[in-house]
Amino acid sequence: MQQFAIGQRWLSDTESELGLGVLIDVDERSVSILFPKSDETRVYARNNAPLSRIVFNVGDTILDQEGVEWTVEAVEERHDVLRYRAKRIDANGQDVVKDLNETRLGAHIQLSKPLERLLASQIDYKEWYDLRIQALLMQAQMKRSPLRGLLGARVGLIPHQLYIANEVGTRLAPRVLLADEVGLGKTIEAGLIIHQQLKTGRSERVLILVPDSLQYQWMIEMRRRFNLHFSLFDLTRTASIKEHDPELNPFLTEQLIIASIDLMLDHPDLHEQAIEAGFDLLVVDEAHHLMWNEEEGGNDRYNLVEDFANKTPGVLLLTATPEQLGVESHFARLRLLDQQRFNDLDQFLAEEEQYQQTAKIAEVLMSDLPLEAEQIQALEKLLGHAIEDEPEQRYRAIHELLDRHGTGRILFRNTREAIQGFPGRDCLPVALPRPEGWNISGKLREQMWPEEAQLDGAWMEHDPRVKWLMEILRKELKHKKVLLIARSGPVVEALENALRIHAGIRTAMFHEGMSLLERDQAAAYFAEEGYGAQILLCSEIGSEGRNFQFASDLILFDLPANPDVLEQRIGRLDRIGQQNRIQIHVPYVEGTAQERMFRWYNEALNIFSNISPAAQTLQENFIVELKDCLLADLPEKFEPLLEQVNEQRLQLEADLQQGRDRLLEYNSCRPQVAKRIIHALEEYEDNSLLPDFIKRFMASTNIDFDEQSNGTVIIRPTDHTQVQGLQLDEDGITATFYRDQAQIREDSQFLTLEHPFVESVMELINTQSFGSANVALLKSNAIKQGSILLELWFKVEVIAPKVLNVQASLPKQLIRVLLTENGQDLTEKVAAHILQPYIHHLDGNNSRQVIKARREIIEERYQQAFDLAKAKLPEISQEAQKQYQQRWQREIDRLNYLKQHNPSIRQDEIDRLEKLKQEGLAALDQVAITPEAIRVLVVVKAN
Structure with missing residues (x-):
């Protein structure tokens, strides 16, 4: 029988929400408990x-009635009531010691340690316990996985993108130039690198600087593909922050920020505040606009980015035109990445000539x-050792050259020719007769886009493009999916209304006036086969x-x-994964600026048939002459202009092709490495336990989980949801566990261990007591009936900065101990998965009786299990230090060796690796364990 005494603290097994109660009366038959938290009294x-009975032990944290935290240093019992000797540190850093009777404890209580909860009869469902263990095992596997940061992105498994992401994303403070040709996915590569840097703790604060026109695109891309919620900082937002708190640096209010370069140029105070705020990683898109030469230095954009690059450890520059439009500016962009390495243009040019010879040998x-x-002789001179012409030695020689080659570690450039897999594109111009009264002498905007001046839609009555559009959709394109892009939202709305109502065509719209959810739904409707939309009409943001x-x-x-915007439009279809030749339909009105603009793009820049990396620069160089010819029909000027620009374009493209560096391209995607990454990702996803885990978690916590026939699931909270703190909107989410499905359906989120919702489930399990204590039946004839077994799980922990990634070196991250009630250790004899089929539910009342x-x-x-687990720590620590040392030393040795041949290896990078290696080894010397879960198994006879 339990010993009761006035003043003791007790917890209700059936109503734990009442808080900690105090015993106020006791007689032979009953006890009365007052629960101060709820101001209620219960008689039992x-x-x-x-x-x-609530009993705290030495080292536990307790709260007094004023809510002050104390740490228990000693416990004694006086007349069946406990007295705690407790200590805390005051505001001045001084130790304060106090004796607290248990009667003085606060009524609020949160038991988190598994043993505390078990002994207080806070017993979880069997399913919750099982889910906790599965979650811990999945997290342990993920912490050791080299795929961290690559799993969660909603992207295709494209070799060159994954190779670059893996190569750059795993570096500390990467400083590289991403220079893939248009359409090969530089934004995705940058996103993968950012995602990996954030997930592994190598970066925490990221600033993306882009032209005005690309801010929205970057924000959407980061959110949709990588679940990274960047904040868009414009003048309105920064002014609002300053208005609320004039002293606050607005760039300290968010960790992930997208801003316009023009905003910084126009407002030097914001430029200074952004630099002062400090970032771990800087990303600059359209880096070819950063111009520099030896005589005059850099333009305003170059100087601004240089300020940031000098103060930011990691820098990613993105451009599709690395060097063909000026060697000086190309050198200057490399100079932004490493001023010590690239400090002399003449020396750089001399090295480039030498690398061209190296590339020829590599070819x-x-x-x-x-x-x-002579090639063998030249190769031996480059490598410093003899080589024979046999496959294995050739393969090794290639990789030695790649490691040492000039800008190979800093510059990544893949080309369509090297990647292949692009079916091509055809231009189908449609010359339409000019209606009477068509404006051919007004401002250029009025001639090119007259529909934008008539927001009421009156323009549709006489515009020949509208009738042509209806006819081609009804006939030639009747059974095809069609993407239409126009400049503005009102034009798209007018066209969609006409097509849907007057032509009976299934349509979907996509413009800036719609919410993100509406756009995702429209894109999903367009993607549907059969009854989906035939045409998706987009405003410019559709590109x-x-x-x-x-x-x-x-x-x-x-x-x-x-021309860059035009290429972006075409690039929505002309991308990796396209199975058919792109058919580009271009309607224009004859004898107008529309026709002349078409001819400029088609005959001078050849932009419809092929990507021209020189198009943007050529247009900028001839913009004055072009505007004159567009405004008025001047064939005597326009025809020679088309011919002149076409000749310059062909020469630039020929120079580029002649200067192709196959060694650089191979270094930008080593096929064997890329293949291993893809295989690892596919194998991980094929064997993932996540779908089963999430389904079970939803069912056991009363969250609605509705599987759809199209391979998606809808997850919604309910009024009876049993857990709090999950990243789940009231409206729920539509999601899928399958990568292919996630790429097709724009409205479906891709659920992986790195998705915010799944991460919030794991965080709940890590920080709360979910499933940490359980009592169940074990049906077995091999163990004495009525006896108990104790199963405990301990987590191996190391306190260290996230950037060190010490968890990945731990050979064991979880320790399981299984003991009989007389202390026999069955851990090695009976694995958890063997035991699982014989474990069954035990009701709450009987569970509480077993505990008492x-x-x-x-x-x-429990103490025996703790001691057994703790005894394993020295061996775990030693093995972890060995693995950690080997992993970091291998990279340090490699860089030291390469530095002798490749000056692009920075000494500060090597020094930092050495410093972090020592910090990690020191942290792994202090390995500890924390209890994660406890289960009592009551043995009963098997049927």
Whole structure:
């Protein structure tokens, strides 16, 4: 029988929400408990009161009635009431010691340690316990996985993108130039690197600087593909922050920020505040606009980025035109990444010539052609050792050259020719007769886009493009998916209304006036086969951040003024994964600025048939002459202009092709390495336990989980949801566990261990007591009936900065101990998965009776299990230090060796690796364990 005394603290087994109660009266038959937290009194029968005595041990944290935290240093019992000797540190850093009777404890209580909860009869469902253990095992596997940061992105498994992400994303403070050709996914590569840096703790604060027109595209791309919620900082937002608190640096209010370069240039105070705020990683898109030469230095954009690059450890520069439009500016961009390495232009040019010779030798190595004697001699001189012309030695020689090659570690450039897999594109111009009264003499905007001046839609009555559009959709394109892009939202709305109402065509819209959810739904409707939309009509933002490779017909209802924007439009379809040749339909009105703009893009820049990396620069160089010819029909000027620009374009493209560096391209995607990454990702996803785990978690916590026939699931909270703190909107989410499905359906989120919702589930399990204490039945004839077994799980922990990633070196991150009630250790004999089929539910009342009857045995076995687990720590620590040392030293040795041949290896990078290695080894010397879960198994006879 339990010993009751006035002043003792008890917890209700059936109503733990009442808080910590104090015993105020006791007689032979009953006990009365006052629960101050809820101001209620309960009277219980003394013989079977559903109460658990609360006893704190040395080292536990307790709260007094004023809510002050104390740490227990000693416990003694006086007249059946406990007195705690407790200590805390005051505001001056001084130790304060106090004796606290248990009567002075606060009523609020949160038992988090598994043993405390078990002894207080706070017993969880069997399913919750099982889910906790599965979650801990999945997290342990993830912490050791080299795929961290790559799993969670909603991207295709494209070799060159994953190779670059893995190569750069794993570096500390990476400083590189991403220079893939248009359409190969530089934004995705940058996103993967950012995601990996954030997930592994290498970066925490990221600033993306882009032109005004690309801010929204970057924000959407980061959110949709990587679940990274960047804040867009414009003048309105920064002014609002300053208005609220003039002293606050606005750039300290968020960790992930996208801002316009023009905002910084126009407002030097914001530029200074952004630099003062400090970032771990800087990303700059359209870096070819950063111009520099030896005589005059840099332009304003270059100087601004240089300020940031000098103060930011990691820098990613993105450009599709690395060097063909000026060697000086190319050198200057490399100079932003490493001023010590790239400080002399003449020396850089001399090295480039030497690297061209190296590339020629590498070209032969990568071919099936035999090596000539002089090539072998030159190769041996480069490598510093003898080589024979056999496959294995050729392969090793290639990789040695790649490691040492000039800008190979700093510059990554993949080309369409090297990547392949692009079916090509065809331009289908449609010349339409000019209606009477068509404006051919007004301002250029009025001539090019007259529809934008009539917001009421009156323009549709006489615009020949509207009738043509209806006819081609009804006939030639009737059974095809069609993407239409126009400049503005009102034009798209007017066209969609006409097509849907007057032509009976299934349509979807996509413009800036719609919410993100509406846009995702529209894109998903367009992607649906069968009854989905035939045509998706987009405003200009439709060419930003969305890809529709499943369609191959593109209608350019109008033409943009900028060739880069035009390429972005075409690039929504002309991307990796496209199976058909792109059909680009270009309607224009004859004898107008529309026709002349089409001819400029088609005949001078050849932008419809092929990507021209020189297009943007050529247009900027001839913009004055072009505007004159667009404004008025001047064939005597326009025809020579088209011919002149076309000749310059062909020469620039020929120079680029001649200067292709195969060694650099190979270094930008080593096929064997990329193949291993993809295989590892596919194997991980094929064997993932996440779908089963999430389904079970939803069912056991009363969260609605509705599986759809199209491979997606809808997850919604309910009024009876049993857990709090999950990242789940009231409206829920539509999601899928399958990568292919996530890429097709824009409205579905891709659920992985790195998705915010799944991370919030794991965080709940890590920080709360979910499933940490359980009592269950074990049906077995091999163990004495009525006896108990104790199963405990301990987490191996190391306190260290996230950037050190010490957890990845731990050979064991979880320790399981299984003991009989007399202390026999069955851990190695009976694995958890073997035991699982024989474990069954035990109701709450019987569970509480077991705990009360076997309390002393449970406490003894718990201490034994703790000691057994702790005894394993020295061996775990030693093995972890060995693995950690080897992993870091391998990279340090490699960089030291390469530095002798490749000056692009920075000494500060090597020094930092050495410093972090020592910090990690010191942290792994202090390995500890924390209890994660405890289960009492009551043995009963098997059927």
